[in-house]
Amino acid sequence: MKALITRIVKGMMTVIVMGSAALVAAADAYSAPTDDAQRNSNEPLMLRGIMQNLSTDMQQITGAMAMEDWQQVAQAATRVADHPQPTMSERLRIMAFLGTDAAIFKGYDQRVHTAAMKLAEAARREEGGAAIKAFAEVQSNCLGCHQTFRQPFQAHFEVNYEQAY
Numbered sequence: 001m002k003a004l005i006t007r008i009v010k011g012m013m014t015v016i017v018m019g020s021a022a023l024v025a026a027a028d029a030y031s032a033p034t035d036d037a038q039r040n041s042n043e044p045l046m047l048r049g050i051m052q053n054l055s056t057d058m059q060q061i062t063g064a065m066a067m068e069d070w071q072q073v074a075q076a077a078t079r080v081a082d083h084p085q086p087t088m089s090e091r092l093r094i095m096a097f098l099g100t101d102a103a104i105f106k107g108y109d110q111r112v113h114t115a116a117m118k119l120a121e122a123a124r125r126e127e128g129g130a131a132i133k134a135f136a137e138v139q140s141n142c143l144g145c146h147q148t149f150r151q152p153f154q155a156h157f158e159v160n161y162e163q164a165y
């Protein structure tokens with residue numbers, strides 16, 4: 001009798017487990033890519049993590065400049081200049097969203113790159129004044145991009161995070 005009950009309970013568990021697996025699969029299929037590649041992500045943009053690292057590097061640069069640790073300034077500035085990009089598929093989503101504004105977005109990124117290279121060079125030459133000037137140029141392009149794009153990105157991509165659930 002006990003063995004029978006155990007078998008029945010086990011059988012029921014199997015049905016429940018398989019049932020939930022089927023539900024999960026169905027939910028996946030429901031939110032699977034359709035015709036709009038921008039509307040199927042339920043993950044935050046990789047861009048955010050990249051941005052957080054840029055921020056850490058910029059803070060390290062100000063700290064290192066105060067110590068006149070030019071080697072550290074040069075290293076962190078090089079990381080800012082050569083920051084990683086999101087994956088190809090995320091870049092495509094971003095570019096699809098930006099449309100004709102993509103050139104403006106890329107322009108800010110390019111100027112951050114150029115100014116950060118300048119900063120690294122000034123640091124290697126141990127030219128504090130030139131380093132500070134280049135640092136300001138980096139930061140004004142961070143700000144420029146944020147003032148133009150942060151709000152639209154959050155409005156667009158966060159709506160999509162919610163739609164994915």
Ligand code: HEC
Pocket residue numbers: 045047048051052054055058080105106108109112138139141142143145146149150153154157
């Ligand atoms: C080409 C455009 C662009 C440039 C250049 C840029 N950012 Fe951003 N950044 C963004 C966008 C868009 C967001 C908003 C992303 C979001 O909220 O999903 C953002 C968000 C951030 C955030 C907030 C991240 C979070 O967790 O909410 C930080 C910090 C940041 N950027 C730092 C920087 C720093 C430092 C620089 C310059 C070295 C920089 N960014 C340059 C586009 C840019």
